[in-house]
Amino acid sequence: MVALPANRRRRVRRPSAREAGTALLFVLPFLVLFALFRFGPAIAGVVLGFTDYTIGGDTAFVGLENFRRLVDDPTFWSALRVTVVFTALSVPLSMLASLGMALLTRRAFRGVKLFRSVFFLPVVTSLVLAGVIFTWVFSEGGPWSQAMGALGLPQGSWLADSVLVIPAVVLVSVWSRFGYGMLILLARLQDIPAELEEAALTDGASAWQRFRYVTLPQLRPALFFVAIIETTVAVQVFDMIYVMTSGGPVRASYSLVYLLYDQGFKYFDLGYASAIGVALFVMTIVVALIQRLTLGREEK
Template sequence: MTVSGTASASRTAPRPASRRATRRREASIGLLFVLPVLLFFVAFRFGPAIAGALLGFTDYQPGADTSWTGLDNFRRMTEDPLFWRALRTTLLYSVLAVPLSILAALAMALLVRRAFRGVKLFRSIFFLPVVTSLVLAGILFTWIFSAGGPWSSVMGAIGLPGQAWLSDTTLVIPALVVVAVWTRFGYGMLILLARLQDIPRELEEAALTDGANAWQRFRHIVLPELRPALFFLAVIETTVSFQVFDTVYVMTGGGPANASYMVVFQIYDQAFRYFDFGYASAIGVALFVMTMVVAVIQRLTVGRDR
């Protein structure tokens, strides 16, 4: 009776090949259902990017005939002094904004890492600038940095020059960096906080038992564990810094004397002020390539496995 029952069960059990075929069929049916949305996403996500890259090789202006110009726009870009100035300004802004944003995010993440009374309120307050409109933030900081505004009043109270920072060619970039740090450190804090909470407490407690001070515990235990998150933040912050536009448009308009004129602002000018979409697209392609190169360099340094 037992033998016959076992034989019957073995005959009714699905074979491995049959199970694989069933899984493939189910996967095909599932892909068929998501295919329309997937095609829609690919078309609207990558279609404009590909079209914009192709425009960089043309002389395209609305209402005029489009002609293929090859690398002419890129040659023009290398000979354009305004582009090189915008690139230098963008790099200076990024060199200041990226590390300061990450350091502020790391400091705030360490501050709210431990559970204490009101910690959730502090986390919410620190994250609030991230969900604040950049246009609203730009308007707010335009008033703060204006002559007679709160910032100039504080500077005057401590004996420093209280001029309007946004009207000074030397101070306008630091002012924009302050806005960048304020609006972005909350996102980095959230990423680093999630990683910090995954670090086993036993590691730090063991180091504390061995006599390690706070800096030694941070350097040898916490920092290595944060390396993947720091790499991710470095890439994200660099990309955002290279593409800064909203606050520049609202606060300075590229001034004074082109001191805050950045690459994306030049793309905007060429496309929507001079309607030279071909040249604007070429600058966009160059900016994309530079962003990818910097990301690779960051991968080889910050993101490298130790």
């Protein structure tokens, strides 16, 4: 290709200050509404965490009293333990399922689009509907109980067992979420230059070595993104627990968001509920920073 002379190259004109100001005026109403409805409730939630507020009642500033209640509340620590266990189980399993399905469907073969659509279908399925169906699946005498009996394992309802209820909800969570991560990782896999794997294959690298030293480093940014999304969803788990277990049995599946829901919308203690939300937000940020230091760090 022959380069065009400098005087014939297309010049990109930068907008003037007046044009930029006019454009900002058109965008400003949307920005104001976005900031009002996006950040306004978040700021209000933080402020309410330092107050004693109930619907229809007076609002009194109580400082750190709500957070002291959190420290002394055994229900909060029990809900925190449930949330941590659920997150620690669901996030790695969901990421492994997403990565495995993305690797299986990355190559073109007959029916690959159908498989991708089927794997992604649970993501767009109503979680309430899925919760109702899986409540029957895990019930005593349901398909899961019968399958356990066929394998010689103890039968019974996992949702009625304080030890097995979290694994049951985790399985439903992984089923409903792995398709989203699969789509993100699949897009990144298809963007990796084929020459990299071909060069490694020429050098005699095995399939595991190609994955470990060629594919996985290229997937690091996508894996970090999926980890952040899955962690955020996991620590906010509520709908499946509300439909499937209602926090039981004996609060064995009583998560932080369920505690927040009870305090705010059952007992109308919105100040304490807001303090729980602030604690949940801080926990999410800390986990995200840890993931940033592990998955998100730049390769040198």
